[in-house]
Amino acid sequence: MTTNPTDTAAVGSLKVPGARLHYEVRGEGPLIVLVGAPMDSAAFAPLAELLATDHTVLTTDPRGINRSKLDDPGQDSTPQLRADDLSRLIARIDAGPAIVVGSSGGAVSALALAQTHPDQVHTVVAHEPPLIELLEDSEQLRTGTEDLIATYLADDVTxxxxxxxxxxxITMPEPLIEQMFGGERDPQQVADERRWFAHEMRASTYWQPDPAALRAATTRIVVGIGDDSAGQLCDRTSRALADSLGTEPTTFPGGHIGFVETPDLFATRLRMVVREG
Structure with a gap:
């Protein structure tokens, strides 16, 4: 491992089947894993620094994203593969069982981990997983997903x-979309975005959890929803997941990426949720 000069992270890499994973570790204490998909570890760094005062905090770039390179760049990223990657990383750190906090596609990864390796994770906080198969209009949403993927792969990015x-x-003015995605952009961001559309979005959003297995497991499942996400698709999918598990969703500050927008408020709420368990 090497030290990242910009913060307290120790940086390492782990060879796993089909990929080499970039990961970062901060702090000491009970293990918390912060994971996204496709979001990489950099997005979680401010939250990780806050939690590292009394926890060991593991973050990673999911396979195929940024510094986690694939042997086969055309490989699809599935929740099952990402769950296996998390399992190997937790074993590498040897500080489990872990609290795994997953955002969006990372929440799907965390749920898959709870189903396949429940002994390694005692709590999952699944923050806004986009599980469209849980919704009554899933067929329409699948059609829309296929259309937007095809639009992107036809090079109509905006x-x-x-x-x-x-x-x-999600309300987003068209001029802002043009500004964010239509001009000169970071090549790595573009590569990660293209991989998400081409090789990750389908598998993450079409994945179907096993509610009976999750209810039966010893792992505590907390379904998180942003305070500002009311009416959004991931608000709907999260509520449907909580309903399938016989639980109530737990609110967190901000919206879909509240941990990026206000990491201090998110960390305070997360600590409270963990203590309640």
Whole structure:
């Protein structure tokens, strides 16, 4: 491992089947894993620093994203593969069982981990997993997903993002979308984005959890929803997941990426949720 000069993270890599994973470790104490998909470890760094005062905090770039390189760049990223990666990383750190906090596609990864390796995770906080198969209009949402993926792969990037935000029921002015996705952009960001559309979005959003297995497992499952996400697609999917588990969703500050917007408030709420368990 090497030290990242910008913060307290120790940086390492782990060879796993089909990939080499970039990961970062901060702090000491009970293990918390912060994971996204496709979001990489950099997005979680401010939250990780806050939690590292009394926890060991593990973050990672999911396979195929940024510094986690694939042997086969055309490989699809599935929740099962990402769960196996998390299992191997937790074993590598040897500080489990862990609290795993997953955001969006990372929440799907965390749920898959709870189903396949429940002994390694005592608590999952699944923050806004986009599990559209749990909804009554899943067929329509699948059609929309296929359309926006096709639009992106036809190189209409801003058109794809407009469709994405519309389906997600997230208000985003068209001029802002053009500004964010239509101009000069970081090549790594573009590569990660393209991989998400081409090789990850379907598997993450079409994945179907096993509610009976999750209810039967010893792992505590907390379904998180942003305070500002009311009416959005991931608010709907999260409520449907909580209902299938016979639980109530837990609110967190901010919206879909509240941990990025206000990491201090998110950390305070997360500590409270963990203590309640």
């Amino acid at each position: 058109g794809a993002w407009k469709k994405f935000f519309a389906q997600a029921n």
